[in-house]
Amino acid sequence: MKRKITGISLAVLLAVSALLPMAALAAGSFKSSDAAFKVGSSTYSIGTTSTGWKDKLGKYTKKESDGCTLGESSYLYNFSSKGVKVETLYTSKTKKETVISVVITGTSVGTAGGLKVGADVSKMTDIYGTKYKQSGSTYTYSAGSMRMVISTSKDVIKKITIYK
Helix, strand or coil, X not given: CHHHHHHHHHHHXXXXXXXXXXXXHHCCCCCHHHCEEEECCEXXXXXXXXXXXXXXXXCCEEEEECCCCCCEEEEEXXXXXXXXXXXXXXXXXXXXXXXEEEEECCCCCEECCCCECCCEHHHHHHHHCCCCEEECCEEEEEECCEEEEEEEECCEEEEEEEXX
């Protein structure tokens, strides 16, 4: 009887060890709701019309971009002390500014999932999984029309860009 239990125990152990790598791969995945940046305890999604991020990020310079259609204006907010740039699109029809992209190069702001500049690639895959496209040291996650592009150097995250 003891041999049978050992055999069953070995079979269970082998089955569990075979499933662990699959569980690790499934641990994280990038979803449309992950296309967001976190400032303190507040999260702002790409597409939000909230402007609360301006106050949370502090002092900024604002530049209007050229090339928008009639009734639209594009603005780039540079929070240089935080290492964050936020691009918005203002539409005169709705009289609202919509966040269309964010570029993070500083360490005080992260993604909705908690990824920050300075983390390593293994942290990225722990949070968002391995379903990315890689080109050199750049990783791109996609979910519908949302994108998150992570630039690295020697497996350390240097820049995170999130856009639609």
